Amino acid sequence: MYTVLSSRRVFDGRAFSLRVDEVQMPDGRQASWEILGHTGGVAMVPLDVDDNVLMVRQYRHAAGVELLELPAGTVKPGEDYAVCAARELQEEVGLAAAQLELLGEFFLAPGYSSELMRVYLATGLTPASLPQDADESIAVERVPFRQAVRLAINGGLRDSKSIAGLLLAAHWRGQEK
Incomplete structure (x- = not known):
């Protein structure tokens, strides 16, 4: 023990x-x-009616590069993960989801961090924006789902939550191969 x-x-x-x-x-x-x-984090796989994933491109100072990622955010103390996912989706891509389905959860770096990440599939998307955080400069990109999964598999994405989230979504859809 x-x-x-x-x-x-x-x-x-x-x-x-x-x-x-x-x-x-x-x-x-x-x-x-x-x-x-860490209070925890969420990432969303927002799928539109044309089977595109809405991803965000933003500068990540710790990495020193701009990355293409799933929209994501930090859970506020005491906040429900799904509530956080809904809020972050509005802040980062300007959309609300009629359905948020939990795809999975994992620790991002369990050797030194307590951050638990939950990934949600977001569907039934409608416009509903909230202001972005003051320290964020985000560009939204629509990426066909299959292309996004290929990026996750072939090294085109370098963000762990996005890679894991897209692979969870592909498994959920039966397209993991």
Whole structure:
């Protein structure tokens, strides 16, 4: 059994916190682990009536590049994941979804982060925009579903949540091959 002996908060920011946990491992050894605490995230696979995925192109400063991604966002403390998905879809692509179906969930980097990502299929799309976050500059691109899945498979996408989300959607649709 892993036992947390102590936990020290090092940083509290807008998007995450950093703590250092001193942990006793099952064999008696002790380890010091740095953990990024995160409230969670959502990504959406918005499919329009023409079988296009609405994706976003945006600059990601930590990566130092512009990336093509699924629309996504951070869950606010205490916020329901599906509520967050609906809000982020409106903020990032200007659409509301009549149906949000959970495709799956996964930890993005479980070696050092608590961030749980849930991916939703968004269908029945209608215009309904909310203002974008002040620190975002997003361009929306319509990508045919099959092409988006090929990008995920062949290295054309470099964002892990988008790759996983599109592969989950392809599996859901029976098009994983």
